[in-house]
Amino acid sequence: MDDATRALITHAVNNQQQSTVTVLSSLLAVEDAIGYIPKEAVDSVADRMDATINDVWAVATFYPNFRFEPPTEHRIEVCWGPSCHVMGATAIIAAALQTLDLADEGDTPDGKATLRYNTCLGACAHAPVIAVDHHLAGRITPETARAKIVASLSADAHH
Ligand code: FES
Numbered sequence: 001m002d003d004a005t006r007a008l009i010t011h012a013v014n015n016q017q018q019s020t021v022t023v024l025s026s027l028l029a030v031e032d033a034i035g036y037i038p039k040e041a042v043d044s045v046a047d048r049m050d051a052t053i054n055d056v057w058a059v060a061t062f063y064p065n066f067r068f069e070p071p072t073e074h075r076i077e078v079c080w081g082p083s084c085h086v087m088g089a090t091a092i093i094a095a096a097l098q099t100l101d102l103a104d105e106g107d108t109p110d111g112k113a114t115l116r117y118n119t120c121l122g123a124c125a126h127a128p129v130i131a132v133d134h135h136l137a138g139r140i141t142p143e144t145a146r147a148k149i150v151a152s153l154s155a156d157a158h159h
Pocket residue numbers: 079080081082083084085119120121122123124125127128129
């Protein structure tokens with residue numbers, strides 16, 4: 001871990017604005033700052049909160065949304081909420097899994113992208129919906145989902 005990341009962790013843990021600082025709020029602050037919870041962050045939160053390392057791990061692993069590995073470059077979210085489900089989310093998920101060479105949500109084998117299922121991306125009127133690198137796309141089809149995912153993965157070549 002580099003010093004800059006270490007500094008971001010310390011800053012996140014020690015500069016929380018809310019009046020009640022908890023183990024969970026501290027972990028969320030770290031996740032917001034660097035996108036995952038490294039071991040160093042667990043140590044730092046334990047220190048700040050006067051908790052044991054085990055207590056902090058217990059909270060961290062209880063919440064399914066924390067990552068323990070650095071984030072990948074691309075994030076693909078497929079909505080499978082009620083509206084999207086009715087409008088064909090199952091086929092969209094299948095297309096996304098196949099395009100990313102995955103059997104379930106998670107990181108791709110090459111570590112470039114992360115697929116997540118979402119219970120509502122907040123655009124139900126446009127179902128089915130996906131978000132590729134935080135850009136929402138509605139009325140998606142398996143073909144357009146595949147095209148958007150491929151486009152985002154190959155966008156790397158330009159920067
Ligand atoms: S259910 Fe998919 S965007 Fe709301």
